């Protein structure tokens with residue numbers, strides 16, 4: 001069976017859910033081989049149980065200091081060297097800003113085709129066939145790389161992680177980083193202040209608020225917390241200074257694809273849809289029955305969000321206890 005490389009997304013060895021999703025997808029295509037870039041043996045050992053739980057057959061550990069001291073380019077160079085040795089049938093990387101830049105640089109180095117923002121990847125037609133939502137979500141495209149090693153960035157929540165216990169061996173792999181790749185040194189790195197909520201682009205559930213909140217995100221946050229969800233916002237809410245820009249969903253904000261997206265007080269402008277319409281289930285709360293958001297929802301509630309959301313929060317909390 002062919003090897004499929006998966007670049008591990010982690011923080012100090014704590015493996016992110018996106019990696020479990022990539023490993024699950026990799027198993028459809030071949031034998032998942034995880035590539036772990038970290039600062040040393042402790043991190044990779046910490047990550048090993050999670051990587052084994054989702055079916056990594058082997059973990060290639062890269063710990064050259066340049067990989068974490070400089071931005072992106074050394075990681076692409078290192079992955080190219082790993083790919084030259086392993087000759088994988090595909091390379092899967094998370095579709096975040098860093099992942100997409102690594103993937104693009106890697107595609108140039110390997111002279112390979114690149115597909116970004118896949119919302120699904122299946123084994124078909126003798127290779128990896130992806131599904132993407134393009135042109136502000138107006139078209140769904142299936143695509144396949146036809147040249148070189150398929151490099152695919154996969155959006156969070158594209159697959160439900162499925163466990164497959166393995167006991168991967170760790171192989172230390174030494175790479176050579178060129179001076180040309182050491183062009184942007186990281187001078188400081190600070191973790192973002194934790195909100196206690198899941199990361200917006202990775203969350204399984206998102207509750208977003210728009211202009212209809214009138215600036216009060218209290219009901220949005222309370223409902224999100226009852227569901228263990230992340231909070232999002234429309235641009236109108238962000239531009240009004242009601243919620244930070246980092247939480248904007250849409251064409252000029254984050255693209256999300258959760259299992260459940262709740263849009264409250266959001267009209268459903270095309271630019272907002274572009275960032276959320278690949279969500280698996282969409283629910284809207286809007287007091288205007290003619291609001292365009294109702295055209296794409298699975299469930300719609302016509303009503304005032306300040307009444308509907310607290311009632312829903314109370315009900316969720318009651319059922320959980």
Ligand SMILES: Cc1cc2nc3c(=O)[nH]c(=O)nc-3n(C[C@H](O)[C@H](O)[C@H](O)COP(=O)(O)OP(=O)(O)OC[C@H]3O[C@@H](n4cnc5c(N)ncnc54)[C@H](O)[C@@H]3O)c2cc1C
Nearest residue numbers: 210211212234235236250251252253265266267272287305
């Ligand atoms: C180039 C460009 C890029 C853009 N990028 C983005 C983007 O990334 N993301 C984005 O979101 N927008 C983006 N926009 C803006 C977009 O066009 C809309 O203006 C914006 O999405 C509207 O936000 P909204 O739905 O919150 O507000 P509105 O369109 O004003 O809708 C508010 C809704 O709330 C409802 N409402 C009011 N009060 C209540 C209540 N009490 N209870 C329930 N419902 C209520 C109303 O019926 C209405 O439907 C972009 C625009 C441009 C031109």
